Amino acid sequence: MKRRPLFPALVPRRLRRGAAPGARTDESVLPAASPWRVVVLVLLLALGAALGTGLYESARRVFGGPQVSASELAQLRAENQRLIADNERLQGSLAASESRLEIERAAKEQFAVDLRAAQKEMGDMRNDLAFFDQLIPMDPRQAQVNIRSAELERQGELLRYRVLLMRGGRPSGEFSGRLQFSASGVRAGAVATVELHPFSVPAEAGDGEAAPVVAPPVADPLVLRFRQYQRAEGSLAVPAGFVVRSVTVRVVEGGVVRSQSTVNLPA
Numbered sequence: 001m002k003r004r005p006l007f008p009a010l011v012p013r014r015l016r017r018g019a020a021p022g023a024r025t026d027e028s029v030l031p032a033a034s035p036w037r038v039v040v041l042v043l044l045l046a047l048g049a050a051l052g053t054g055l056y057e058s059a060r061r062v063f064g065g066p067q068v069s070a071s072e073l074a075q076l077r078a079e080n081q082r083l084i085a086d087n088e089r090l091q092g093s094l095a096a097s098e099s100r101l102e103i104e105r106a107a108k109e110q111f112a113v114d115l116r117a118a119q120k121e122m123g124d125m126r127n128d129l130a131f132f133d134q135l136i137p138m139d140p141r142q143a144q145v146n147i148r149s150a151e152l153e154r155q156g157e158l159l160r161y162r163v164l165l166m167r168g169g170r171p172s173g174e175f176s177g178r179l180q181f182s183a184s185g186v187r188a189g190a191v192a193t194v195e196l197h198p199f200s201v202p203a204e205a206g207d208g209e210a211a212p213v214v215a216p217p218v219a220d221p222l223v224l225r226f227r228q229y230q231r232a233e234g235s236l237a238v239p240a241g242f243v244v245r246s247v248t249v250r251v252v253e254g255g256v257v258r259s260q261s262t263v264n265l266p267a
Contacts (some may be wrong), residue, residue, distance in 0.1 A: 054210065145253070150162070162231070165226065166228070171227060173228070179250070181196040183242070184248070197236065197237055198220070200237075200238060
């Protein structure tokens with residue numbers, strides 16, 4: 001029984017007509033391709049290429065991101081370079097700021113250490129000073145009141161005074177006393193000495209100029225009460241027609257003069 005060929009079209013005509021296999025003939029063994037078969041083959045290839053290109057473009061649009069032109073791509077690259085440069089600049093600024101912060105933090109910590117050491121040293125010195133101060137016997141004269149400075153200047157018909165009083169040593173209590181001012185000068189062509197008192201404006205004055213008057217006892221600014229030091233200042237009334245040449249300041253305690261100082265005034 002003869003086997004039928006799978007593709008009869010590809011079998012040569014002579015073979016189909018019963019020619020013996022292996023016999024030589026003048027015609028070609030394989031038939032020439034028909035024109036319509038070539039056209040079909042070309043169309044199939046073109047269709048496959050078109051389908052492949054379409055699938056590729058579709059896939060690229062779906063998975064490959066949006067399409068950009070060459071100019072947009074150049075702009076994006078330039079923007080990317082600018083952002084990279086800005087990032088590097090900011091990183092450099094951040095590093096410099098962190099470095100300065102570390103330096104300031106180290107300086108602050110060192111300052112705190114030095115301050116604690118200085119405070120400790122000062123405390124030790126105070127303790128030593130207090131210890132040696134207790135060992136030195138106190139001279140009773142050191143607790144006396146001294147007039148450290150006394151200044152007087154003319155202000156029209158008045159004298160302005162500023163006095164600084166101090167007590168030396170370690171006084172055990174407060175000092176209570178008062179100031180006294182006596183002026184030496186000339187009145188009516190003769191040398192005279194008068195007591196000066198604080199100046200006060202009267203509560204009610206007429207249309208004319210108010211004349212210098214003596215302050216009432218309840219507002220005596222010459223009273224002294226202090227432990228270590230006291231500043232006293234005010235104005236003194238000068239009698240009419242009296243020319244002051246010098247003023248003596250006295251510190252009086254219980255009727256006893258504890259200290260005094262004389263101030264000469266320019267003519």
